[in-house]
Amino acid sequence: MKFWERLGKIDRRIIYIVLAVVVIIPLILTVKLPGKVRAMPRTKDVFDHIENIDPNGKRRSILISVDFDPQTEPELKPQLEAVVRHAFARNIPLLVMALPIQGTDIGIEVFTRLAEEHNKEYGIDYVILGWKPSPVAVILGMGNFIEQVFPTDYWGTPLSELPVMEGIRNYDDVGLVMDFTGSSFYVYWVYYAHTPYDVPVATGVTSVSVADIYPFLGSKQFIGMLAGMKAGAEYERLVKDKYYQDQDIFLRGTQALPALSASLLVIILFVILGNISHFATRRKS
Amino acid sequence: MFFLLLPFLLTQAEVVSPPERSYDPGMDVAVLAGEVDTLQAMLTQVTGNQVEDLEAHMSSMFTRVYTIDSILKVLMEPEELIVEEIQPPANVKVEDVRNDVGNQLVLRWNLSPDDSLLDGYVLYRAVEGKQEFKQIQVLPPGADSTNDNNDLLARMIEYGRDEIASLRRNLPRAKRALPKLKQDAAKFPQADSLVPGIKNNLVAIILGYRRNTVRQFELDMETAKRNAERVQIKIDSLRGEITAEQTEVFTEHVNALASGMVDLQSMVQEDLPPGAAELEALAEETSKLRAKIQGTTVYRVQKLEADLANLEAEIASLESMIANIAFIEEADLEEYAKSRTERMQGLIEDSEGKLLKNRLSYRYKVVAVRGDLQAPSELSAAASPSAQLFHTQRINVLVAMIFFFSLVTFFISQAKRGKNLFLRKIAGLEAIDEAVGRATEMGRPILFVPGLSTIGDIATIAALNILQGIAKKAAQYDTPIIVPNRDPIVYTVAREIVKEAYSDAGRPDAFNPDSVFFITTSQFAYVAAVNGIMLREKPAANFFLGMFWAESLLLAETGNISGAIQIAGTDASAQLPFFITACDYTIIGEELYAASAYLSREPNLVGTIKGQDWGKATIAGLLIVLTVLAMFGIEFAVKLLTTV
């Protein structure tokens, strides 16, 4: 029965190595997923909301707040890119900002790359507002008048000179505030943008924070949520199916999903092994 | 930055310029142009009866009447529509905003019947009993309410003061730096007289106190030149790619757009606008055609050439800027500083004059404006922005607070009278003694992490309360205790606690000041350091109490590897699962707050726990009752618990 006992006491270093191998291999070999990712309702909610934004209507723009730093980039960047592609495909004007300063650089990198890919022009299709300290003041101020908080864009051009800002004064002209965050910036958007100004807000978060978001979804303070890397892959699928069927676009989340699945599978296997050992040794004793 | 901000602030301050039209006829013309040009483009691509279909479609579209009034108006309006009279807005109502500091009023009015013809509304205000009306705000057509407050004015006053202060500070510095700047600028002999338009800009920049202005310009110039070179290289390489065929395709697309425009103009003259539904559907097609044009190499080259021209213009202007510095005199700086200070003083005075004061009452009028035409509304009733001494919307909070406080004090008095209050067993807290004992037996230290948050976090305070007991026991048993900190204030408090604990235990000499220390405020660097301590010093008991984030498992699992007995406690619900899996005992949420009462059994403290439990029971009961009431649509039930 020694075998059963040993099964319950596998050295943690073995677990680490197995996990490392299983995560690295799919990333290097770029394993393709069999079948299509099915979008979860919360992801679909966000997608449908953006589908229903009228690019020529009153609430025609999307305000994207890149509130994460490089540490949570792997989980949140796929979501961000998928949403941006969606908005670009529908010609929705995009306003990009960040609450923590690190977000600005990530936003600029993503937008410059995707804009070129989609033939979009800075100032006409999107604007990078940049970063300002003290999140609460920024969010509240924009409810009054966006130019009050950001008189110029990130590079110093007055907003009034940018065609994309035409007719966009405050949250009344924003169809959705989409916040991507690895910490708890989403709370600010609920408390200071949604509650006082009634602008629809959605958030993209890391898997760890997902459980914290549900109370806000229940109270409809968020119109939807993108949860972790998987939601990134789900959203990519939705966007690709509708707008880029015959085009080859880089699906960041979908590409990383096999590694994620494999690592979870490893965890499940080890948990099962541990339980087998638990029952075998218990019966013995 | 200040200079960029200035035009914006000034337009806000003076608000004399007419508001921008919110509806741009050019946009619609462009959309319509797109529509027609798409059809034209489609015509060039198809043959046979498809052409007939399309032509039929086009003509049906042309003959359809507009469905959107605004489009019709825009197409007709620019010159032809002459308006001789406009109606004023009516029924202007002013109301004080309750529960504020007394600096805002809310205004509402009925739109002018001619709203769609207006340039906008101008809001005037006068102090009750006086005739002098001040212009306060300019609002776009369609606005039927606004909030008059002091926010923007206060910011302008602040801005004006900052600007005056910085001018005062910088003028002598700029004067000192000027000879050196002129010397540097003299190396650029291109200009032979001062260009008046540039002068003010330069003076402003020098007064912004940049000692190295010339160097800065040179750097900008170098960058521009480098960029120009790059663009040139790109243009050359792209030109090599262009074939005759590509040029043809490009010309075709551009012509399609252009001819659509011509057709549209003639269409408009003949009053044959297309329908709205087609407009929407075809706008998408237009954008596709535009994207196609933009995708062609020819277009990209054209665009790059424009960029290049811009860069060259920029280089030239920078050169002339530098050269012009040689002509600036100290007197220019003084003069500019003086005029600007005066201007800022004017701005401050003007803004101060417009501030709402909470002892005065005001009357308003709203004037509808179109060009030179003005139609003022009747004066509103007088209203005064009063400040409140009690926030009426927080009554529910006050009631709940009083109720809760009296519950707690009641149970404290009960406990003091010697009534035995039952506390359920909390395993994590029971185990503290065991953990300290084990460390003593093994002769190894105790590690105490008071969370990663600040002293403002209640979890941190609760953790420090537990630290007090643990440190005292450690002092009694002569077991070393290690307390690494992430927050400097928490560090100071923790150190004081441990020190006191040692003197309480009668062994103040045994306190090692190096056992409580500050590491860093960086989250993961802190974790790395604590993990290092766990692996090197091998503490026999680890306490992770307080507020934790993503680092919870990193700490707990390392502690598990080092084989210590671990007790964790936090109110961060997301971190609880990690602690539960990796620690021997976990103190969940409010158990952490109860710890000091539980450990000391002091009646005062135990009483608060009891009060807290009854408070919770009351809330649970209220939630059930109010939910049922709300289900029957009783409104007040929903509002009762709403806080502001």
Place this chain on the structure above:
Amino acid sequence: MKRRIPLTLTLVLGIVMMIQFFIPHQFSQDFKNTALEWLRVIGGFAFIIGLASFITHHYTKIKHKKEGWAYSPIALGALVVMAVVGLIGRSPNMNWIPVTVQGQQISVFTYLFSNFFTHMMIPLGATMFSVLAFYIASAAYRSFRAKSLVSILLLVAAFVIMLAIIFYNVLPLGDLGEWLLSVPNMAAKRGILLGASLGGIATSLKIILGIERGYLGGTK
């Protein structure tokens, strides 16, 4: 005496701040802002104490050649270098010792600071964070044992959530995972939150009234 002053301060300011919450008038707002400013100023001073602690801690380590003392000079060196580079490199209009980076002339200090930050701080932080994945695996393996009904429930819930991600296109699993998160999880979360909030209020009250004084060191 040493304890009475802080306790009196806590009591008075605690009650004043409570009353302030109910007064929207300007003087009350001004008071609140002043108090918050004081808080920031005091925080700044505390940082100096923290710095002193850091330096003495490592100094004594080096002096007594304690285990791992060799890392202490590195820590102190890093402190000095980063402080100098940051203080000089992050000041506005800084152009000392310019270097050319991607066609832009910037000060060598600015250059070093951004490099230290993006190529040392961030990867180091990310590395620590990613260790989490391995720790989750080993912790789950060790402690997810079906020992009781409660732990069986936990195990099943965890499996459902994980399998919903692995089998990304199987219908009922995903919906079941969603239900687990939005119903039982949310209920438990709200329960803990409610209890913790009330506990927080009670603790604040205890601190204000001076019943709880453990954080000042000793109950006597």
